[in-house]
Amino acid sequence: MVGKRESFEVLACRDGRWTIETSSASQADAEAFARKVLNGQGVSGVKVVREVARGDTARETVVFEQTRELRDSGKIFVNDIDEAPYCETVEEIYAARGRQTLNRLFRAYLDKNGVTATEVMHDFRELRRLVDADSLMASGVGKVATLQAKGRDDTDTGKRRDVLYGFLDEITVRARSASEKKLPSIRAEGFEAAVARLVASASPDQCDYLLRVMVARELVQQRSFFGKLAQTMDWAEPAQDDRTRVLVDTFTSDILANAETLQDLLGLQPTLGAALGSLIDLAQGRFENESEGRPDDSPEVLAGRLNAMLGLDALPDSRAMLVDRVRRQLEAKSPLSKGEPEQETEAFRALIDKLMPTDDLFGGGAIAEALTHRQSRILNKGGVAGLKEATGRLLPAFADPARKAGYLLALTESRLVDSIGDEISQQLESLFIRPESVKQIVKDNRPPNKKMQTLTTVVHKVRGSGLDDRMKSRIADRLDELLASYIVDDRILERVDDPSRPLHVRAFMLLSMCTPEMLPEGKASQLARKIVVKHLKRPNFETELVADVPPAEKERVLRDFHVQLYRCGFMQ
Structure with a gap:
């Protein structure tokens, strides 16, 4: 007999669209939360939907609903933001992270007017409209100044506000000056021809800026974000040179900050977890949909x-914009799934696997931080203590030691390192310094070469990380010692250099153990290198090497062997 599962979803209506706010196991709690949501800005209605699931079927019933009439004042507000890069020059505001901040800060204004942050900064008329729009600019500057001055001794909110207004003045002067220039028209000449003519005529120090002005003039005429994206894709596909690709990427990334455009691209998604999974796939160029036969x-x-x-790595800023969207959704309160807590955990684990299919965490430190915040919400424990516990509780989800190292090292590049850095170090020590053998770290039954490759991957990750040099050395040296002991105790080299095998087979297997992927530079690799050197010193070694090789293959085997010797550093 399959039992029933009951849950209550709270939905809110904004601008005529219903979205899920949260879910609860209690109808009373869901209704209380709905009443609070109804008081929120822009919310015209709320309802609670009771879902009863039995097996693979589910039935939904609206058990509570309230609406209210909104007075449309036409006033647009500046969004709250959680971070803003500390720009030293105006060029940093034009760059990716600066634009990400502007796109979040002025999201409501940009969406209502169908423009992007880059268009506004480069089209003087649009810039003046934003500056003149009530107190939007003053509010935005104030929020960013407060955020950037927090915790710093070299400035305060007032000083930072003055700097930001100075940047605004500089952006305005440049946009006004550009508005008086006659630039090629993309609509009249075509994108590639217009770009080529401007590059040929503009001074090098003004060229990139004027190219952005030229594109902004074209795109600002298109007030649909979806239409803008279709246009930039037409430009992106034939783009050959780096300058043109960067230009297209700049505007495409801004367009992808619009939530409705992303919803159109991803199609109908059953849950937030599914939507984020599709967004991750899109960011990595792995998104699949049914497009055959479509217009x-x-x-x-x-x-x-x-x-x-995106799969060709041609749009790095656009990918960064999608990663930032994933980060913010992971850190938010909205559930990833509908139903029981077990389903929430499953949805979270599925996202982890998408974000880290191998040993590199897609999105780096920002995503590592977001995963940790989400885990702390699942545990329902806040503060530093909750984040520390979340770090440890997340590790089993990564399963493989190299993936665990990748997550922890990514955390060292996040904002959390200042608050939970000691926990990260303790977890790294527990994983890679305290164990007494390779088998205590790699506990599954993978073959010896895979065990060695796994620990070697960890060593390379540690050496290339932002850990302090002392911690790097402790982990790398310890893993090297464990690998050396493993090679000796399990007689790995004796099994590889088995005299019953043909010499060329043994030689290539020995050389494979000298590659950077198999063993890190250190004690373990020296054990293998000594045997290789011993073989190389044998009289008539090359003749013996190919003695068992068919005549037609001898030359190729010798050539491949010398290539491998060079790659392993024996001929340098």
């Missing part, structure tokens, strides 16, 4: 074109 201007076809460009 060229359909969301499915456009998503496929964007996916292809």
Whole structure:
């Protein structure tokens, strides 16, 4: 007999669209939360939906609903933000992280007017409209100044506000000056021809800025974000030189800050977890949808074109914008799934696997931080103590030692390192310094070469990380010692250099143990290198090496052997 599962979803209506706010196991709690949500800005209605699931079927019933009439004042507010890069020059505001901040800060204004942050900064008329829009600019500058001055001794909010207004003045002067220039028209000449003519005529120090002005003039005429994206994709696919690719990427990344455009591209998604999974796939160029037979201007076809460009690493700023969206959604309170807590955990684990299919965490420190925050919410424990516990509780989800190291080392590059740095160090020590053998670290039954490769991957990750040099040395040296002991205790080299095997087979296997992927530079690799050197010193070694090789293959085997010797550093 399959038991029933009951849950209550709270939905809110904003701008005529219903979205899920949270879910609860209690109808009373859900209704209380709904009443609070109804008082929120822009919320015109709330309802509680009771879902009863039995097996694979589910039935939904609205058990509570309230609406209210909103007075449309037409006033737009500046969004709250959790971080803003501390820009030293105006050029940093034009760059990716600066634009990310502006796109979040002025999201409501940009969405309402169908423009992007880059368009506003480069089109003088649009810039003046934003500056003149009530107190938006003053509010935005104030929020950023307060955020940037927090915890710093070299400035305060007032001083930082003055600096930001100075940047605004500089952006305005440049936009006003550019508005008086006659630039090539993309609409009249075509994108590639217009770019080529401007590059040929503009001074080098003004060229990139004027190219952005030229593109902004074209895109500002298109007030649909979806239409803007279709246009930039038309420009991106034939783009050959780095300058043009950067130009297209700049505007595409801003367009992807619009939530409705992303929803159109991803299509209908059953849960937030599924939507984030699709967004991660898109950011990595792995998104799949049914586009065959669809019109060229359909969301499915456009998503496929964007996916292809992201898969070619042609749009790094656009990928960063999508990663930032994933980060903020992971850190938010909205549930990833509908239903029981077990389903929430499963959805979270599925996202982890998408973000870290191998041993590199997609999105780096920002995503590591977001995963840790999400885990602390699942544990329902806040503060530093909750984040520390979340760090330890997350590790089993990564399973493989190299993946665990990747997560912890990514955390050292996040904002959390200042508050939970000691916990990160303790976890690294527990994983890689305290164990007494390789088998205590790699506990599954993978073959010896895979065990060695796993620990070698960890060594390389540690050496290339931001850990302090002392901690790097402790982990790398300890793992090298364990690898050396493993090679000796398990007689790895004796088994590889078995005289019953042909010499060329043994030689290539020995050389494989000298590669950087198999063993790190140190004691363990020296054990293998000594045996290789011993073989190389044998009289007539090369003749013996190919003695068992068919005549037609001898030359190729010798050539491949010398290539491998060079790669392993024996001929340098």
